[in-house]
Amino acid sequence: MTWVACILVTLSVIASPATELAHANPSLHLALDAVDMCIALLVAYLLHNRFARRHRLQDWLLCVALVIFGLAGLVVTTVIEEVMGIRDGRLNVWLPLALRVIGAVLILVAALVGDRPGPGRLRYWSVAAPVLLILVVGAVLWALDDSLPVAVPPDRAAEVFDRSFAGHPLLLAGLALSAACFLIASLIVTRQAARSNDELLRWLAPASAVAGFARVNYLLYPTLYTDWLYTGDLLRTAGYALLLVGGLRELRVYWGAQAHVAVIEDRRRLARELHDGLLQELTYIRVASSMLPEDTPTKGEITDAAVRALDEARAAVNSLGSLDDEPLGFVLHRAARELAERYDVDFQVDVDDSIIADADQRHALMRIVREAVVNAVRHGGARTICVRLSQLGDTQRLTIEDDGAGFAVHASGGAGGYGLVSMRTRAKDLPGTLRIDSTPGEGTIVTVTW
Incomplete structure (x- = not known):
């Protein structure tokens, strides 16, 4: 020109x-x-x-x-x-x-x-x-x-x-x-x-x-x-x-x-602070709660709360310490590997590495995966979990499927507890939608489409 x-x-x-x-x-x-x-x-x-x-x-x-x-x-x-x-x-x-x-x-x-x-x-x-x-x-x-x-x-x-x-x-x-x-x-x-x-x-x-x-x-x-x-x-x-x-x-x-x-350096500093401070204290609380007498009324609740807090803190540390340009497939693989080691479950990961997502979308999808896996392990007793990331035309789809006990989705109008509400909110912000298919005794399938 x-x-x-x-x-x-x-x-x-x-x-x-x-x-x-x-x-x-x-x-x-x-x-x-x-x-x-x-x-x-x-x-x-x-x-x-x-x-x-x-x-x-x-x-x-x-x-x-x-x-x-x-x-x-x-x-x-x-x-x-x-x-x-x-x-x-x-x-x-x-x-x-x-x-x-x-x-x-x-x-x-x-x-x-x-x-x-x-x-x-x-x-x-x-x-x-x-x-x-x-x-x-x-x-x-x-x-x-x-x-x-x-x-x-x-x-x-x-x-x-x-x-x-x-x-x-x-x-x-x-x-x-x-x-x-x-x-x-x-x-x-x-x-x-x-x-x-x-x-x-x-x-x-x-x-x-x-x-x-x-x-x-x-x-x-x-x-x-x-x-x-x-x-x-x-x-x-x-x-x-x-x-x-x-x-x-x-x-x-x-x-x-x-x-x-500067933002990356500050995030890494916060990640170090959380790892060296908060995570150590939560680990102590979890260990101490497991040593309480079995007849302690709130032992289970305290232990579960400590485990959930540890999981959230670890997720925050991983998110703060990760790079903004990490591929979505890499983020999902890393989250699956950490969860498999923590909960001793068999993870199967099948992702399309060509799918591109920005930093906010990667974080939201990673948190949805973690929430779905934690629910499947704790409430459904799942031993095998499959995470798939695929693309059809202009539509991307993330699926988390487990072999747990499942639950009656329609019994509560599909709303569920806070964890399910949080997943729906994160999916909506992608922007996208979240669908949960589950039957008691037949496992659960969580599908995110954006």
Whole structure:
């Protein structure tokens, strides 16, 4: 889409008289250069931090390229023209052009290296490397200043609108090379972003495309090196604006990930606290209640209450300590294994691992399984329990079947005790439905559909 839009803009520029779209506005030109520099350095800083975290060579190369672009656009030009007073169309044009060509080549190289790792010590050179490069290239061109050709005569800058491809052939070759690097990189990065779901790369691709077509427009009319403002300048700033959007989305993803990590760490801390405190105390209560004399009236109730509390506490610890991205099948297998060991029953688990559920759904389904198993063992005396997870079209189904004593579901209007009410509520919140089929002496089947 970006390519199509830029091609249409470029064709309209070719078809229109150039002088109608051009404006001699040094102040606005300077303002756009300042905006471009700020965006380039901001995104370079984000890429520097990405490299420090991930150690991917692509991030470092992009960081160096953007630092070069940021400094070449405003700082270098200002130093040469305002501080050194050089405005003869030689050094003040060739040095920024050379730096921009190097930056474009680095963008292409970064696209080609992909996610290859890079040495961590490179992060100390994220600023030093581009600054040294600028000094070296500047020193070489300064030494060759007398032999450098005039790229765009400053006193005849308006003549660039009298014909296309105005300017020295080397200037046009540098712009053509930069355009090719940006356009090829945009295609490569587009494929990489589709594979990796990387927000910054997703916006770097159209930004590179716009930057490439900006160089194509500069080929037609090289206003970048004059006080004139033209479509190439607007496209260049539009490319930086797209890059800014990518940088802001990268910040959102980063802080979202930080918040997610903080939540996980807090959950694990709570799980440790529960395990080391509450579970130990409940275990003591269960052991102590089992040692009460047999004629104690409330011995059974106390023991059962301690066992239920232990089961709930263990479920809470497992839920807090688990990862949010665990597959549903893994969660059910783990719950079945723990329950089989605790109640000494035979578990049969048959799950479709392709079924996807979010964190809340996984937790609700796991609690339904635990409640159904506990009821089957304690009240029905079940010795074999089968858990099945299947999918038919867009409908998912979880079935818990036991060989226990069963009960008369319709005798109480299907409502049952608090455990059954809790299971129905959790199923409703999926959103879904829960069905219980049971006959005294023939076991129970609990079916959850969502």
